[in-house]
Amino acid sequence: MARRSDHSRDELKEMILKASWDIVEKDGFIGLTARRIAKDIGYAPGTIYNIFKSMDDLCVEINGMTLDKLHDVLSKSDCYSPKKSPVQNMKRMAQLYREFAREYRAHWLMLFTHALPEGQKAPAWYQEKIARLFESLEGLLEPFYTARQLPKRKMAARALWAAVHGICLLEETGKIPAIDDQESPPDMTGYLIENFIAGIKKKT
Amino acid sequence: MARRSDHSRDELKEMILKASWDIVEKDGFIGLTARRIAKDIGYAPGTIYNIFKSMDDLCVEINGMTLDKLHDVLSKSDCYSPKKSPVQNMKRMAQLYREFAREYRAHWLMLFTHALPEGQKAPAWYQEKIARLFESLEGLLEPFYTARQLPKRKMAARALWAAVHGICLLEETGKIPAIDDQESPPDMTGYLIENFIAGIKKKT
DNA sequence: ATAGTAATTGAACAGTGTTCAATATTTATA
DNA sequence: TATAAATATTGAACACTGTTCAATTACTAT
The missing domain is CATH 1.10.357.10 (Tetracycline Repressor, domain 2)
Structure with missing residues (x-):
């Protein structure tokens, strides 16, 4: 389990956005999934939902x-x-x-x-x-x-x-x-x- | 099980296209799924794949x-x-x-x-x-x-x-x-x- | 040291497209 | 007509999806 203080909320948000950006760049919008992002930043899928309301929410941000x-x-x-x-x-x-x-x-x-x-x-x-x-x-x-x-x-x-x-x-x-x-x-x-x-x- | 001679291949294709058209009209592109079409025409999902190569193929036809x-x-x-x-x-x-x-x-x-x-x-x-x-x-x-x-x-x-x-x-x-x-x-x-x-x- | 709070997890749920062995039905043959 | 071959249909299974949430872990304050 990732330690709670490994990254702040803001850092986490940054990491998710960066990872998402890179995924879209590589594999397109179609490749952007919660599990994939989670894997890339070394967290569980649920974590993304602590930061973003939904995948739609994340997409708007991207x-x-x-x-x-x-x-x-x-x-x-x-x-x-x-x-x-x-x-x-x-x-x-x-x-x-x-x-x-x-x-x-x-x-x-x-x-x-x-x-x-x-x-x-x-x-x-x-x-x-x-x-x-x-x-x-x-x-x-x-x-x-x-x-x-x-x-x-x-x-x-x-x-x-x-x-x-x-x-x-x-x-x-x-x-x-x-x-x-x-x-x-x-x-x-x-x-x-x-x-x-x-x-x-x-x-x- | 729907009987094999209930509908010809062409009839089946027509039925699938019509059902798909109506689904898109009602629920948009997002609502168009193989299982939904199958339910609407009274066949199993697999049947759609006897007529169309893939859902993408069907979408192009629509x-x-x-x-x-x-x-x-x-x-x-x-x-x-x-x-x-x-x-x-x-x-x-x-x-x-x-x-x-x-x-x-x-x-x-x-x-x-x-x-x-x-x-x-x-x-x-x-x-x-x-x-x-x-x-x-x-x-x-x-x-x-x-x-x-x-x-x-x-x-x-x-x-x-x-x-x-x-x-x-x-x-x-x-x-x-x-x-x-x-x-x-x-x-x-x-x-x-x-x-x-x-x-x-x-x-x- | 203990209690309380908050972050993180991952299994679970209801979906998706797609495949394919099994089954049911029809046609052709003996 | 009985049997064999061919074909249509099925639906469970696979690997996915977004999303939820009880349980667990980690940190903080008392």
Whole structure:
């Protein structure tokens, strides 16, 4: 039996999260089981339930880590350059999103594969992490809207983000049919962004 | 024991598919288990494995039915009207897609929740069902591209389809943060389509 | 040294997909 | 018609899953 004072509650939580992250990385969401985590950290399965309410609870936490990592990548990068046009910056952001999806494929997929039981909602802090991501795109859309048009700008950010995401998702899960000429997804997101923004500019 | 000649192989397959469809409708993808299906059709769990290779195999078949139903809805509807503009038709198509996602929520979600085991690919007939859906949108994009630009048109169709899908998905799974002013997703897809097409028109 | 508290355990429960020897039923043959 | 061969159906068994909780162990305060 692991000694009670081997690790504090916080340490234990850290260990479980770290182990879970690594398991998802290696074997995907499907490989993440309570017994496997327990084995990896050298504790019994029951211990996990002392720290987390349920496996769903743990999954939400892991997803939170993934959202943090994604936010890190997007905020510490070169997609807010004032020397480049907003469209260039947006394209770059889409590219970074795509690269993230590839590099952290299993974690990224888990973000959308894992669903809370019917009727249960993600906690507020989780929602906020998502909102924070959208805001980065809202910023880049600023030049195209007046201050009075903030809701519209927010909508545009959501639409564009979801669109880029949809392209990445369908492509990454093989649910988009290939074109003979094989246009790659970066081109698709780029094409979408270019024309969407061109359309917005045209109106004003 | 069910008598061997109670139902033919084909009848049995039909029964299993029908029962599965209904289970997904009632209890979602999560409720679809071999034992549950067996109980519903009055056979033993093993029987399902005489007809289908695995539960994954069965799931792909169910997804095929969903794709068929979606194709039916889109093809037998009013989104190809020559009296309306292509943009209007496209917006209508997006709206129909969204309505389908709501009406057959569980089946539609299963389309993206269910993933084949790592490395396994969906059968060719399945890929073709997807390709067929994209073609309906390709048709609507025809006025904006010359014959030489077919690959580009195909890419535009894929990008737009995936984009609309992404918006529906993030919204339907609660993974898109609400805007204070609460713009609804039909507006989002409409806004996206409008501007994307406006952008394309501008270039030519 | 003892009593009380808290962490840890792992067996148990009700599920899951899947397999496969045994059984029941039908068909073909003698 | 009686028997043999072939096929459909079964359900127990296996190795899993998330989750619970009484029992055990370890630590703390008295």
